[in-house]
Structures are given as structure tokens and as C-alpha cells.
Amino acid sequence: MTLTKQLAENVRACFTGIWIRSCEHEDALLEIARLCRSEQWRLATWDIDAGLRLPGDAGDDTSKTPAADPLAAVRALDALADYTTPTLLVLVNFHRFLNSAEVVQAIVRQITQGKNSRTYVVVLSPVVQIPAELEKLIVCIEHEMPDRDQIEEIARGVATEEDELPDGLELGRVLDAASGLTRYEAEGAFSLSLVRYGRIEPSSIWELKSQMLTKSGLLSLHRGSESFADLGGLDALKAFCLRALRPRVGGTQTLRARGILLLGVPGTGKSAFCKALGNETGRPTLTLDVGALMGSLVGQTEERTRRALRIVDAMQPAVLFIDEVEKALSGAAGSGQSDSGVSARMFGALLSWLNDHDSDVFVVCTANDVSKLPPEFCRAERFDGLFFLDLPGKKQKRAIWQMYLDLFGIESEQDLPDDRSWTGAEIRACCRLAALLDVPLVQAAQNIVPVAITASESGNKLRNWASGRCLSADTTGIYTNPDGTGPIPRTKIPRHPSAN
Numbered sequence: 001m002t003l004t005k006q007l008a009e010n011v012r013a014c015f016t017g018i019w020i021r022s023c024e025h026e027d028a029l030l031e032i033a034r035l036c037r038s039e040q041w042r043l044a045t046w047d048i049d050a051g052l053r054l055p056g057d058a059g060d061d062t063s064k065t066p067a068a069d070p071l072a073a074v075r076a077l078d079a080l081a082d083y084t085t086p087t088l089l090v091l092v093n094f095h096r097f098l099n100s101a102e103v104v105q106a107i108v109r110q111i112t113q114g115k116n117s118r119t120y121v122v123v124l125s126p127v128v129q130i131p132a133e134l135e136k137l138i139v140c141i142e143h144e145m146p147d148r149d150q151i152e153e154i155a156r157g158v159a160t161e162e163d164e165l166p167d168g169l170e171l172g173r174v175l176d177a178a179s180g181l182t183r184y185e186a187e188g189a190f191s192l193s194l195v196r197y198g199r200i201e202p203s204s205i206w207e208l209k210s211q212m213l214t215k216s217g218l219l220s221l222h223r224g225s226e227s228f229a230d231l232g233g234l235d236a237l238k239a240f241c242l243r244a245l246r247p248r249v250g251g252t253q254t255l256r257a258r259g260i261l262l263l264g265v266p267g268t269g270k271s272a273f274c275k276a277l278g279n280e281t282g283r284p285t286l287t288l289d290v291g292a293l294m295g296s297l298v299g300q301t302e303e304r305t306r307r308a309l310r311i312v313d314a315m316q317p318a319v320l321f322i323d324e325v326e327k328a329l330s331g332a333a334g335s336g337q338s339d340s341g342v343s344a345r346m347f348g349a350l351l352s353w354l355n356d357h358d359s360d361v362f363v364v365c366t367a368n369d370v371s372k373l374p375p376e377f378c379r380a381e382r383f384d385g386l387f388f389l390d391l392p393g394k395k396q397k398r399a400i401w402q403m404y405l406d407l408f409g410i411e412s413e414q415d416l417p418d419d420r421s422w423t424g425a426e427i428r429a430c431c432r433l434a435a436l437l438d439v440p441l442v443q444a445a446q447n448i449v450p451v452a453i454t455a456s457e458s459g460n461k462l463r464n465w466a467s468g469r470c471l472s473a474d475t476t477g478i479y480t481n482p483d484g485t486g487p488i489p490r491t492k493i494p495r496h497p498s499a500n
Helices: 003-012 025-039 070-075 103-118 147-156 169-178 183-198 202-216 235-244 272-282 298-315 325-329 342-358 394-407 424-437 442-446 454-468
Strands: 017-021 040-049 051-052 087-092 119-125 139-142 219-223 259-262 286-288 318-322 363-369 385-389
Touching: 003 017, 003 025, 003 183, 017 103, 025 087, 025 119, 051 070, 070 087, 070 103, 103 119, 103 259, 139 442, 147 169, 147 183, 169 183, 169 202, 202 219, 202 235, 219 363, 235 259, 235 272, 235 385, 259 454, 272 286, 272 318, 272 363, 286 298, 325 363, 385 454, 394 424, 424 442, 424 454
Parallel strands: 017 119, 017 139, 040 087, 087 119, 259 363, 259 385, 286 318, 318 363
Antiparallel strands: 040 051, 219 286
């Protein structure tokens, strides 16, 4: 719903205290002014620089109150009321002055009297920080980011010459790249692309988006060159994700892929797969650092979590990568004793978003120890698939060896070391050391102790848990432990003797 429609409904419903959360004040003020002209409402604005601007002011020296006196600006609303026509006083960035008891009390009085005088106090701010005295008196409105139609309109306004704006599928990629930007940011990204390339290209837009995420400190944007060709094996996992994220046309907009959870021993390619998935599907890969969400102040963690998820929704379509999620969520169970429930509330917000979000964001979580994951995290409709990545087989290892031999320029005729318990990361390490030290592969392998030996107990435990519970990343179907151990199939669980 647009800002104009929301504001008009609240004014007609006589909500005399309105808080508009917006990062684009100029655009918000233009929409408010346009609404007031169409409805023949009176409009006054105030900010710390220009002071109070009254209806009919030319915008030069006609301010009626001192610029630095917010209390006088609120009290001036009494003189503006005519009791027949709604009068809106828009206070720009007024959250900075709400730590004053006098200012808060003046706003309370204006809001309560506004139903009789038909005056409305409108706070325009990039954050929502409502004092306790005003919580029950103010309604909040969100000034939404521009949608695809508005972004396309901005692009056409910037790219006025022929061939400066692409069409068809390429235009769709430009609009996807600009999704989540403000109007000001989108206009700047399009202008930068014209200066660099003479036409609008998605690469300049992604650069600006990366800067935006860096400023937030909560997410990072990965734009590498990885592809599925750089990963040996994982055929079933690759096919599943490509099919789930294939472009859809027609009435299937509500049919969106949710994500996958990848379990496996370290070094089997979980993180590398996540980074390659974005490039294969034409989506940006966002990396969420759960540790960065934790704040030292009361309520800061919850606010950062909500802000990060809002940014993720605005960046759609995208791939959201959460690495080693069990370490981030392992403290949720005992959160009440260790951190006053902060971790539990952050975990609850993440669970709710995983289940309820309708944005086109494909979530990929990785984990090495499933025992530390809360059971509710893996339930149906939070993920589309639970995959287990085991040590690569002979066929997969041949492909991995050849890939890294070519990458590091090593002759493929030499003997390969015994790799029965090696992961793909260990094969890469062997090839890199052989090239770095200029020694044969067999000699470089003496520097490597595989994780299957250093963490054999945890690896066997994870295989036993995954057998019969997870999908195989290499072959279609349910993963089965090669050792033949695992959970008892449900159909073979013996009945209790008393159950007759």
C-alpha cells in the first residue's frame, strides 16, 4: 500500500498522531504535499534547518518560528487550526528532540486536542523511536521502497537516449539488481552506469548495493566467479537447486523455493556450493553473520535482526547464506540463564521469518554438528530439503583431482596419493602445496592429515544420524550410510510385548 493511501486513510479515521518511517524524506514530503493538494488539506512542515514553513510560504524568509525551537513549532499548530479543514504539521527528523519532557508533553496535548481542532502531528523519521508517553497515541506508517514499476520509471528518466536502457530479459536483470535501493540510490546507480559504460548495466548497481550492505555491517554481498563446474560431484544437490530456482512464468508468483539445509563433515564443499549457487542462478549471494547481530545494549540484538531481515527481503531475488548455523543457534536453549533470553528471541525471529516470509529469497544454511541444532529449526516448510554431504566417491574424486591439477598447473601423469578418506578441500590443499613447494603430489600429501582421521568420531556420528533422514547430495534419493549403520527404519521398529 502506498504512503499516500495509508496517510489518507489514517487522516480520515482521525488518527491525529502519525509516525512515518522513511529514508527518503524529500520523496515522502512530495507525496504528502500532493495528497494535501488533491484533498484541499492544509500543510505545514518543520525541520531544524529551515524552521516552520506555513501554508503559502515561498520558502525564503517567511518562517514564523525560530529554526532551532522545536517546542515553539509544536505549539504553533494551535494557530494553524481552523476546525473545518484538516491541517497537517510534518516534523522532519523530530526523533532527535523527543528526549525533552516539554516537547513530548506538547505533542501529547496537540494529539489529544487534534480530534476537535482537526490538526495532525506527523513525525517523519528514518527510525521509529516513540517515547512511552506517545506509544498509545501514535500510529506508524512505512514508506515503502520503490517497486519494480517505479524503478523502471526512474531508469527511463535517467536513460533518455537510445540504447542506454536495455530491454527484455536484460532489463529484468537490471530491475532485479536495483530492487531494494531507495529512489535516490537507484538514480545514482543508473547515472554511474551511464558514465562508466554508456548504458545501464547491472554491475554498477551491484557495486552500490555492496556498499549499502557494508554500511549496515550485518550482511555482505558475494559477487565471485564460482560456478558448479568448479565443484566435483554433488550432482543431485545441483539438480535440485537449479530446478527449484528455475524462472517461472504465469500464475505461480506465490510458488517460491524456500531453501535447503546442508549437513556434512568439514571440507566437503558446503560453503563453496553456496557461493556458486548465486552465479548459476543469476542471484546475488548475501552472507549473514549471525554474530554481528548481537548488540551490547538492551533491545539492540532484536532490532539488528529485524533490520537485517528487512534488508534481505528488499534484496530479492537473492540467495541468503548462513554458514555453520549450529554455532550461532546453539545457545538458544539455555538463553534464559546465560543472556536474559536474547539468543532465544533472535532465534525466534529467524524461525518466524523462515516460515512466513514471502520474498523471493532462497536460504542456504550449513552445519557440521546436527546435535546442536534445535529440532524445530529443521521442520517442514522452513526448508525444501535436508541434504547430507559425505566424503566424495571415486568418480567425484577423479573429477576433483583433475579440476585442481588443471587449476594449479600440475602434470596429471604423476601418481596420486591414497585419498580414500580425503575431502575435496584436502585434495585442493595437496595440489596447492605441490605447486607451492614444487614437489610431487605424494610428497605434498605427507603434510595433510584428513579430517576423517582427526574427527573420525564426530564424522561417524553424523553419518549415522543422516542415514535414512537426509537426502544424498551426490545421488538421487535418501542418503544411506555405507557402513550400514543408522536409525532403525520405522517399519522395522519392534512392537512392545504389551501391544496386542
